[in-house]
Amino acid sequence: MAKEKDFTEKSFEEMNENERLKYETAVELGLADRLMEKGWKSLSASETGKIGGIMNRKMKENHKN
Numbered sequence: 001m002a003k004e005k006d007f008t009e010k011s012f013e014e015m016n017e018n019e020r021l022k023y024e025t026a027v028e029l030g031l032a033d034r035l036m037e038k039g040w041k042s043l044s045a046s047e048t049g050k051i052g053g054i055m056n057r058k059m060k061e062n063h064k065n
Contacts, residue, residue, distance in 0.1 A: 018055075025054045 015023065026032050029050060034042055043051075 021055050021058060022051060025051045025058070028054070 010019070012020065012023075023032070023035075026035050029047070031043060031047060031051075040048070
């Protein structure tokens with residue numbers, strides 16, 4: 001079975017809704033360059049927690065509308 005593309009190898013169009021939101025949040029926090037260069041493992045627990053918290057808040061706002 002072919003291995004699925006790594007998140008950092010996907011184009012924006014290939015990403016699903018959650019992946020897009022995750023990437024957009026990383027961009028807002030100024031983490032996109034490091035993310036694209038070294039991947040998700042290069043981020044600290046604090047940074048990934050911030051991404052998750054912001055994503056959660058955005059998803060709740062989207063579901064209310």
